[in-house]
Amino acid sequence: MKKTTIKGAAGALAALSVAGLVLPVATSVTANAAAKVGGLDVAYNNPKKAIKNGTLKAAYISDTPFVGQWVQALSNDATSSSLEAPALGASIWTDKNFKFIKGGPVTLTVDDDAKTVTLDINKDYKWSDGSDVTAKDFEFEYELIANPAYGSDRYTDSLANIEGLEEYHEGKATSISGLEMPDGENGKKLVVHFKEMKPAMDTSGNGYFLETPEPYQYLKDVKPEDLAKDAKTTTKPLTLGPFKVKKIVAGESISYERNPYYFGKKANLKQVTYSIVAPSKAVASAKAKEYDFYNGASNDLYDKFKKVSGYKITGQQSLYFSAMYYNLGHYDTETSMNVTDRKTPLQNVKVRQALGYARNVAQVLKKYDNGLATLANTTIPPVFSAYANKSVKAYDYNEKKANKLLDEAGYKWHDSKKKDYRVDPETGKKLSLVYLARSGTAASQTTAQNYIQKWKAVGVKVTLYKNKMTDFNTWVSMMTDPTSDQNWDITDGAWSLSSDPSQQDLFSASAPYNFGHFTSEKLTTLLNNIDSDKAFSKSYRVKAFKAYQKYVHDSAFIIPTKFTIDYTPVNERVKNFSNAFGQHESWSKLAVTSKK
Numbered sequence: 001m002k003k004t005t006i007k008g009a010a011g012a013l014a015a016l017s018v019a020g021l022v023l024p025v026a027t028s029v030t031a032n033a034a035a036k037v038g039g040l041d042v043a044y045n046n047p048k049k050a051i052k053n054g055t056l057k058a059a060y061i062s063d064t065p066f067v068g069q070w071v072q073a074l075s076n077d078a079t080s081s082s083l084e085a086p087a088l089g090a091s092i093w094t095d096k097n098f099k100f101i102k103g104g105p106v107t108l109t110v111d112d113d114a115k116t117v118t119l120d121i122n123k124d125y126k127w128s129d130g131s132d133v134t135a136k137d138f139e140f141e142y143e144l145i146a147n148p149a150y151g152s153d154r155y156t157d158s159l160a161n162i163e164g165l166e167e168y169h170e171g172k173a174t175s176i177s178g179l180e181m182p183d184g185e186n187g188k189k190l191v192v193h194f195k196e197m198k199p200a201m202d203t204s205g206n207g208y209f210l211e212t213p214e215p216y217q218y219l220k221d222v223k224p225e226d227l228a229k230d231a232k233t234t235t236k237p238l239t240l241g242p243f244k245v246k247k248i249v250a251g252e253s254i255s256y257e258r259n260p261y262y263f264g265k266k267a268n269l270k271q272v273t274y275s276i277v278a279p280s281k282a283v284a285s286a287k288a289k290e291y292d293f294y295n296g297a298s299n300d301l302y303d304k305f306k307k308v309s310g311y312k313i314t315g316q317q318s319l320y321f322s323a324m325y326y327n328l329g330h331y332d333t334e335t336s337m338n339v340t341d342r343k344t345p346l347q348n349v350k351v352r353q354a355l356g357y358a359r360n361v362a363q364v365l366k367k368y369d370n371g372l373a374t375l376a377n378t379t380i381p382p383v384f385s386a387y388a389n390k391s392v393k394a395y396d397y398n399e400k401k402a403n404k405l406l407d408e409a410g411y412k413w414h415d416s417k418k419k420d421y422r423v424d425p426e427t428g429k430k431l432s433l434v435y436l437a438r439s440g441t442a443a444s445q446t447t448a449q450n451y452i453q454k455w456k457a458v459g460v461k462v463t464l465y466k467n468k469m470t471d472f473n474t475w476v477s478m479m480t481d482p483t484s485d486q487n488w489d490i491t492d493g494a495w496s497l498s499s500d501p502s503q504q505d506l507f508s509a510s511a512p513y514n515f516g517h518f519t520s521e522k523l524t525t526l527l528n529n530i531d532s533d534k535a536f537s538k539s540y541r542v543k544a545f546k547a548y549q550k551y552v553h554d555s556a557f558i559i560p561t562k563f564t565i566d567y568t569p570v571n572e573r574v575k576n577f578s579n580a581f582g583q584h585e586s587w588s589k590l591a592v593t594s595k596k
């Protein structure tokens with residue numbers, strides 16, 4: 001499915017499990033070593049000779065522990081995806097534009113006439129215990145997502161395009177008819193049968209089929225309700241990447257050693273340790289040369305990292321966007337549908353628009369993001385330039401327009417002279433909202449209070465959820481668990497998109513990740529147009545994307561906030577480090593040129 005991951009407040013790395021998170025053909029992103037993004041080199045080219053059997057220490061900057069879930073169907077956050085990257089590895093390799101290529105562990109063939117995608121598994125593709133990767137391992141991932149007993153929130157309408165998957169999900173079938181294993185469960189071929197073929201099925205992250213297996217023989221005896229907490233999925237996983245897990249310190253670090261059964265190039269490094277480092281300690285640890293590179297570095301730390309000697313700052317255009325969400329309904333677990341039924345002033349589109357115009361986002365970005373972020377006008381990041389609707393204007397700070405919209409919506413000032421607060425025309429009470437603001441960076445609290453003051457200036461009283469900032473892990477739990485406390489009105493969401501920018505899995509009526517629960521016939525139509533038969537035409541798909549972006553702006557069910565450039569400080573002793581897209585052997589190639 002579309003590997004999209006929820007970004008942490010401090011998250012700057014698009015850990016496409018990165019979540020992920022793959023680019024369309026029309027996007028021009030080069031993978032050569034000389035490439036630059038925003039003035040930053042995409043790769044660091046250390047000319048010195050690598051030492052044999054070196055060790056590397058990587059850091060991910062976060063104010064919360066990592067969750068540590070290895071089953072992709074049960075994992076959501078980019079932090080865990082980043083820390084697990086040395087042991088993951090792509091099953092189907094791609095080029096710099098994220099088109100599937102041959103030569104990797106699995107060869108993928110798309111047959112439009114037969115309405116199938118076939119996965120041919122290389123005989124040498126093995127798990128980290130030496131056991132073969134089988135057709136059943138790829139089929140099992142579909143079971144994990146589609147069987148509600150496992151508790152995955154990754155089942156989507158996109159996947160329901162597979163023959164028999166919807167019937168399996170609803171308990172009407174005991175197997176998935178559209179997943180064919182011609183050579184049996186232990187064979188090396190899986191054929192996926194679709195109801196309809198979709199655009200971008202030759203591109204990774206298209207959302208209509210899965211690209212990762214899970215070790216069926218290793219996990220089959222674990223009860224579905226126990227799988228998410230079992231040691232086999234949290235601390236003792238089987239993996240496929242160039243490294244395998246040696247030791248996990250829960251929430252803090254993962255130590256890796258070479259995986260002798262890895263399909264690809266033998267890792268240059270003998271050992272890797274990946275650790276969580278608090279934002280407040282990150283720069284000091286770099287000055288002490290504690291880590292070889294830092295992922296997840298927030299933009300407010302950029303100037304400080306630039307001044308640390310012995311490190312090179314690399315960068316890449318992020319597949320990331322952030323947005324302000326409004327809580328407009330709920331997710332019905334019985335029907336697996338979002339329902340826009342919450343009684344809130346935010347049901348009025350003019351109120352939503354007013355709150356967007358009342359925020360001084362551009363000023364905040366200028367103050368805290370050090371030139372690495374730009375005000376977002378849509379939910380399509382600049383890296384997908386072919387699909388971006390540049391005619392859509394961002395919700396930039398405009399207090400006069402915000403006041404006008406609130407007046408038009410009927411929310412008059414309690415006292416027209418004092419202009420202290422506005423009144424709800426239906427209840428006669430003060431217009432009050434709850435802001436579920438996330439912690440994560442040194443600027444998080446200040447930024448949240450700034451927006452609260454800006455909203456106050458246009459007559460809207462906004463208070464923090466439980467009168468405090470909310471940490472990332474708690475926020476993720478609240479967003480992904482429909483039974484959690486939903487007494488909030490406004491929050492900030494950030495996504496690292498997959499390599500195809502279609503947003504069915506984020507905003508469709510059935511999407512579990514539709515955090516604001518906004519639905520409409522128009523939105524459904526626009527999302528479907530992007531992946532319709534007509535969208536096999538590039539020109540039609542471009543128009544469909546642009547129409548969708550205009551509707552997002554006009555309906556204001558979310559307010560796009562910013563796009564970013566990711567940056568990674570890299571110790572000068574590191575060799576072969578690159579942020580380029582299409583680098584499927586990046587962890588194998590990494591090396592160091594000195595012991596310290």
